[in-house]
Amino acid sequence: MDDFTFYEFFAGGGMARAGLGVGWRCLFANDLSPKKAAAYRANWGDADLHVGDVHALRPDQVPGQADVAWGSFPCQDLSLAGAGAGLDGARSGAFWGFWALIEALGVEGRAPRALVLENVCGALTSRGGRDFAAIGEALAGAGYRFGALVIDAALFVPQSRPRLFIVAFHEAAGVGSVASGVSPREPWHPKALVVARERLSDEAKRRWLWLEPAAPRANVARLDDMIEDAPTGVRWRSAEQTEALLALMAPLHRARVAAAVSSGERRVGTVYRRMRLDASGARVQRAEARFDGVAGCLRTPAGGSSRQTLLVIENGVVRSRLLSAREAARLMGLPDDYVLPAKYNDAYKLAGDGVAAPVVRFLAEQVLEPALGRPTPARAAG
Template sequence: MRTFYEFFAGGGMARAGLGEGWQCLFANDFDAKKAASYVTNWGSDDMVREDVAKLTSEDLPGQADLAWASFPCQDLSLAGAGAGLKGERSGTFWPFWKLMLALKEQKRAPRLIVLENVTGALTSHEGKDFSAICSALSRAGYRFGAVVANAVNFVPQSRPRLFIIAVASSVSVPGNLESDGPVEPWHSTALKEAFQKVPKTHRPKWIWWNLPTPPQRETVFADLIEEKPTGVKWHTQEETKKLLGMMSDLHLNKVKAAQKSGEIKVGTIYRRTRPDGKGGRVQRAEVRFDDIAGCLRTPAGGSSRQVIMVVKGRSVRSRLLSSREAARLMGLPDSYELPARYNDAYHLTGDGVVVPVVRFLAEQILEPILASGDIASKRAA
C-alpha cells in the first residue's frame, strides 16, 4: 500500500484523487471548518488540526512515500497582495519545508513531494519565489520539475494550476517519464520562463516531466446542473433583469445569441470591476456560454460567487451556483458530504484541488515511479 502525508488538506481532495490504493498516514489543516469536513468524509484517525508551524517531525508517523502540500495561494495569486512566499498565508510553505528537512535528518524523507498552487507562483516576485522553492528542493537532494494542468481537460471548469513534482535523488525515474525538453500543453510559456530563472547550479536536477495528451473530457457544464438545486433559489425577474443591466453590449449580445439558437443554453456569470470609460470603475456582469464554468474563487464578498444563467428562447433565468454543483466542478462524487452552510461549502470546494487531476498525475507519474522503485528493491533483495 502506498502511503502519504496530506498538508493543507482542506476537505481531502488530494486524498480523493489518490484513491483507495493509497493510505493516509497524516493529514493537517489549520482551518476548523475544513478539518471538520475532512473528518466527516475520511474519519478522525489521520487529521490533526493545527498551525503547520507548530507541528514537529514527531507528529508525523512512519515514512510516507509521498508528501502532498497544496499550500495557501492568496499571496501568490493575481488577486492577492503580492507578498509571495514572505506573506502570512503562502509563507506557510517554509514551516512545511522545515518539517521535510527534519524528516530528511531522521532518514524518513518522503520519496516524492508534490506542491500545488496557482500559476501566479511562477511569476511572483519576478520568478524569485518559484526559484526559491526549486532551490530548496535541490539542496535537499531532490530532482524536480513542474507542470501546468488545466482542470478543463478533466472537468468543465477553467482552472489552471501549477504542480511541482519532486523525487528523491536516490529513487530512479523510469526513462519514459522524462523528456528532453518542454512538452505541450503541460509546460506553459510562463513555466518555461520561470525555469530560466532557476539558478544554474540547480538546473541539472530539473526534470521535464513527460505526460501524454490530456484525455477527452466527456462532460459539459450543463451536465452537472442540479434539476432541483439545494441551498439556492432562482432569482426573481427583477434580480435577473438587474444582472442583465450590468452587462456590456458584448455580453448582452451573447445572451441574445443564446436566445436565438433555439437550444437551452446554460452559462455562468462573474461580476467584475471594469473601467467605465470615464476614468472611473463600474461593476460588470460577464457571461460565458462555452460549456465550461469559470474558475471557482473564494475571496470574501458576493461577487466571488459564480452565477448560473439558463436561456431558453425568450426565457432567461439566473441563480447562484449550488454548493453541490461546485463540488461536481471539482470532481467530487455526490457521496461526498458537504458542509451545511452554503458559504462554508463553496469555500471548501473553491479552495481545493480538482480530484481527477490528482488521479491523472498519480497514474502517470507518482505510481510508476514508486512501482519502479519497488521492483528495483525486490531485485536487489
C-alpha cells in the same frame, strides 16, 4: 502489493486523498481550519488528521516514511489578485512551515520519496519569479530532482482552473525512471513556466525534469449535466433581479445572452461580476458571461463578486442563480456522496480552496506511480 502511502498537508476536505483513490493510504493529514477539518472527518474519519498550524508540527507527530507528501499550500499571497507578498506573506508563507518539516524528516532519514506542490500559476511570476526560484533552490538543496506542469482542470471537468504542480523525486529514495523529455512541451509547459525555469540556479536547472505525461482522453462531462433544476441551498432569482444582472453587462456580453436566447436551445452559461474601467477610466462593476460549456474558476466566497452565477436559458426565458455547493463539488470532480458542510459559504469555500480530484488522479497515474514503482515498506517513526 502494499498501498502507496502519503501525507496530505493543507488537506482541506481531502481532495488530494479523493483523487489518489484506491491503492493509496494516508499516513498523516494536516489543516489549520477547524471547519475544513470537520469536512475531512465527515468523509475520511480523523484517525490520521492533525488540526493545527503547520509551522508548529514536529517530525515525531508524523509517522513513518511516505511515498508522497502532497502540499496544496495557500495561494492568496501568490495570486495575481493578492497583495504580492509571495512566500513572505502570512498565508502563502505557510510553505516554509511545511518545508521545515520535510527537512526535519530528511534529517531522520524519512524524507518523502516524492513531493507534489500545487498552487496558482501566479506562483511562477510572483515577486519577479523569486518565489518559484526559492522553491526550486529548496528542493535542489534537499536532494530532490523536480519539474513542474501547468494542468487545467478543464481537461477533466467543465471548469477552467489552470494550476501549477511542482513534482519532485528524492535522489536517495529508490525512484525509478521518470517520464521526462529534453525540452518543454505544450500544454504542460507554457511560456511563463519556461521563463520561470530560466531564473533557477545552475544547480537547480541540473536537477530539472521536463515531465511529460500522456495527453488525457477527451471525455469531459458537460456543464449542463452537472446543473440541478431544484438545487439545495440556493434560489432562482426573480425576473427583476436577473434583468439587473444583465444590465451590468457590456454590449459584447449582452449580445452573447441575446444569441443564446435566439438559438431556441437550452443553454447554460456562467457569470462573474468584476470591476472594469469604463471609457472615462472610472471603475465600474461589470457582469461577464460565457456559454462555452465550461464554468469559470471556482473561487472562495469572500464577497458576492467572487461567487459564480449560473444563467439558464430555456424557451426564450433567462433565469439566474448562484452555483450550488453540490454543483461546485461536482466541478471539482467530487462524487455526490461526498459530505459537504451544511452552510453554503463553508461548502463553497471548501470547493474553491481545493484541488480538482481528477487532476490528482491523472498525476498519480501518469507521473507518480510509474516513477515510484513499488511502495515504501511500512516503517515506524524514528
